[in-house]
Amino acid sequence: MEISKMILAIITTNSNKTIGGAPTFICENTEEMERTAANLEAILDGIAHGLSKEMYIIVKH
Amino acid sequence: MNEYSFPILFGVVVGTIARIIMLRTDYRQYPTYLHGKIIHVALGFIAASLGAVAVPAIMEKEFTAVTFLTIAASQFREVRNMERNTLTELDRYELVPRGNTYIEGIAIAFESRNYLVIFTSFLATFAYLVLNIYFAVFITLGCFIIINRLMSGSTLxxxxxxxxxxxxxxxxxxxxxxxxxxxxxxxxxxxxxxxxxxxxxxxxxxxxxxxxxxxxxxxxxxxxxxxxxxxxxxxxxxxxxxxxxxxxxxxxxxxxxxxxxxxxxxxxxxxxxxxxxxxxxxxxxxxxxxxxxxx
CATH class of the missing domain: 3.30.1360 (Gyrase A; domain 2)
Incomplete structure (x- = not known):
């Protein structure tokens, strides 16, 4: 089976909410989180989805 | 030159014209310019010839000649494959792809249009031989009208x-x-x-x-x-x-x-x-x- 969607990266300001599984980027504040997510979105060619105020995931579709 | 020359010529010409009428390049931009068009006009010409020649063959009691049409059928199925493959290949590089259903629809249209050409030139040649050229022209015009109607499906x-x-x-x-x-x-x-x-x-x-x-x-x-x-x-x-x-x-x-x-x-x-x-x-x-x- 081919996996067509996957989480490429997790960007969060709350390190308690993730235990890994995908590369995780822990940021100091929301602004840094948004900047990192925007960069990773462009680099990884994925879409940055917002799960909550403190967590973004980059998903390859 | 014999009694069949003009009817066959007539059938081939109207058949090819029918294909050209059906080969409109519109906003879909397909087929695009010259080369794509030449392929289809040439195939239309072959289809028209097959349709036109079928009538004299039957009149000469050469019934086995009709088996030629089966070759035509497989030939045009090949056209459909060709279109499907080309468009599927190109689709990967579209910003917003057409999708397989659309491509299949286009491919089917290409195949069926060749059959319409065969029918048109068959009927035109038949009318020319059995009746006369005026009837043949009349029948051809009828075919063109039907073709035009068949071409435009419904819209959203x-x-x-x-x-x-x-x-x-x-x-x-x-x-x-x-x-x-x-x-x-x-x-x-x-x-x-x-x-x-x-x-x-x-x-x-x-x-x-x-x-x-x-x-x-x-x-x-x-x-x-x-x-x-x-x-x-x-x-x-x-x-x-x-x-x-x-x-x-x-x-x-x-x-x-x-x-x-x-x-x-x-x-x-x-x-x-x-x-x-x-x-x-x-x-x-x-x-x-x-x-x-x-x-």
């Missing part, structure tokens, strides 16, 4: 009512009316989408249409055609900027989210309305026997 505006609906965000969720489209996380992207995005709600006029517009191929065709006609605000490195269509499960309406470069709402409604209804997407649940029994 016959099936749905199209309304403009402002897109909006609820947290990260992008909505057209109350239909959820996708999750866009970055505020920066959300701003771009609010600036360039347009939403439309397509409401089906009856139950049959629901399943037709729910077809993923039909939806992709809508996205492709609108992107071709109105332009699309998208590039290869921006996967978040993608036009999408999602369905309201409760009532079968579909929410169309577009990123057109031409921001004219009325023009967009017009373009969506003239998207062809794909043959392969048409469903007729109301024609089912079970349903009629219950009524």
């Amino acid at each position: 505006k016959e099936l749905v009512t199209i309304e403009y609906s402002q897109i909006h965000f609820e947290k990260a969720g992008l909505y057209v009316d109350n239909i959820y489209i996708m999750n866009i996380g970055l505020p920066e992207r959300q701003k771009e989408i609010m600036e360039y995005g347009m939403g439309f709600v397509l409401t089906p006029i009856n139950f049959d249409v629901r399943s037709t517009i729910a077809n993923l191929g039909q939806r992709q065709a809508i996205l492709h055609d609108t992107s071709v006609s109105l332009g699309v605000f998208r590039d290869s490195g921006t996967p978040a900027l993608v036009p999408l269509i999602k369905r309201d499960l409760n009532d079968g309406r579909i929410g169309v989210f577009l990123l057109p470069q031409n921001q004219d709402v009325n023009r967009a409604i017009e373009v969506i309305g003239s998207v062809p209804v794909l043959e392969n997407a048409i469903r007729m649940p109301s024609e089912s026997k079970n349903k009629n029994k219950n009524e």
Whole structure:
């Protein structure tokens, strides 16, 4: 089976909410989180989805 | 020269003309310029010759000659494969792909148009030989009219009512009316989408249409055609900027989210309305026997 969607990266300001599984980027504040997510979105060619105020995931579709 | 020369020539010419009439390059830009066209005119010429020659063959009691038509059939099936392969290959490099259903529809059209050419030149030659050239011209004109009618299938505006609906965000969720489209996380992207995005709600006029517009191929065709006609605000490195269509499960309406470069709402409604209804997407649940029994 081919996996067509996957989480490429997790960007969060709350390190308690993730235990890994995908590369995780822990940021100091929301602004840094948004900047990192925007960069990773462009680099990884994925879409940055917002799960909550403190967590973004980059998903390859 | 013999008694069949002019009828055959006549059949071949009208058949080839019929193919040229059916070979219009429109907004779909397919087939594109000269080379693509030459292939199809040449194949049309072959089809016309086969149709025209069949009549004298039968008159000369050479019935086995009809088996030639089977070769023609396999030849034109090959045309369909050729078109399918070419378009599928090209589709990978489209910003908004056509989708397989649309491609299959185009490929089928190419094959069937060759058969129409065979019929046209067959009938024209037959009329010329049995009656005279005036009747043949008359029959040819009739064929051209029928061909023109067969060419234009129905369009979306016959099936749905199209309304403009402002897109909006609820947290990260992008909505057209109350239909959820996708999750866009970055505020920066959300701003771009609010600036360039347009939403439309397509409401089906009856139950049959629901399943037709729910077809993923039909939806992709809508996205492709609108992107071709109105332009699309998208590039290869921006996967978040993608036009999408999602369905309201409760009532079968579909929410169309577009990123057109031409921001004219009325023009967009017009373009969506003239998207062809794909043959392969048409469903007729109301024609089912079970349903009629219950009524």
